Amino acid sequence: MKTLPRKDQIRLKAQVLFREKGYVASSMRDIADTLGIEAASLYNHISSKEEILQDICFSMAESFFVAIEPISTEDIAPDEKLKKAITAHIGVIAANSDASAVFLHEWRHLGNPSLADFKLMRRRYEKIFAAMLEDGIRTKAFRVVDVALTVRTLLSAMNWTYEWYNPKGKVDPTAMSVHICKLMLDGLRS
Amino acid sequence: MKTLPRKDQIRLKAQVLFREKGYVASSMRDIADTLGIEAASLYNHISSKEEILQDICFSMAESFFVAIEPISTEDIAPDEKLKKAITAHIGVIAANSDASAVFLHEWRHLGNPSLADFKLMRRRYEKIFAAMLEDGIRTKAFRVVDVALTVRTLLSAMNWTYEWYNPKGKVDPTAMSVHICKLMLDGLRS
């Protein structure tokens, strides 16, 4: 039961506020209140409000890459690989639902150069999924689809799931993953 | 080439700003600047900043209902009905991409009672899609799925499309609809 470093406590509380009210509408005083200190005291641990947002966004990006990259290089069937990737992605979201919400919605309030870096990382991440789809198309495991469009649809289908881990988990991550895998691979038709 | 009423001009300019910077980060002075007037002058046409957000959110909600409700009562096969509904929904987004972005992301900055009304409308809208899925499951056109979960996945798969009608339309709405219909009904597997 070790107490976290103050900086981590700040990020954790800020995540919840940023998710609930949005980054811009959350003030430093709001964050300080949740910690029982004055707003000015926050600046002993962080240098700016935006630094908190940066920490959240980039550490989440890191988590997604760490989860997905090893899978992308595995030598398994395309449909199995995609399933593992979907499951891993949703697993990261489920384990960090507040941070995921912030990562997904508040990144645009980053200033440059962080904003440009963030967009590049996102493109890199999309390309990993694109490569998995292209592999599947080439080996005839998947039908021919517009890859860019399918990647975006797939990511959107996964990225709303943080909402279900809101206050208390309604559905477990495994069930979500199984559902989305099946829907994306085989569709709704019986 | 009739000039729009000032109030509509305000909403149109605000849509673009709210989409780009978010509702909270967009000031009344920002909006006034795009119209070449002073911030104080806006209050001759609207009563508050939030009223603009309300107008955008509720007029979009209205557009979605107007598009989807007639389809929901048609007497056609479940898969055809779902296709028409997806096409109609994406059509509304494509025709109002700025307002759609605001509708989808900024609604939470509504105050009560608007916020509560908005959430109710959204639930009503989800139920229309849920009923279409349940019909399909009952008649064996669709396989048995978790309906609530599938509705959310489907809506998410459709609702990112406003991004592709950003500055200039990259893809036409018809292509987007065909793609998403096919993916949702038959999946990725060949």
Add this chain to the structure above:
DNA sequence: CCTACCGATCGGTAGG
């Protein structure tokens, strides 16, 4: 970590 405070900006009003 606090007190005390800064300049900037916010949504909005009064009065014309």
Add this chain to the structure above:
DNA sequence: CCTACCGATCGGTAGG
């Protein structure tokens, strides 16, 4: 539709 202005609040700093 403008000038002039309001109180509130913002992110952040100085100094201890």
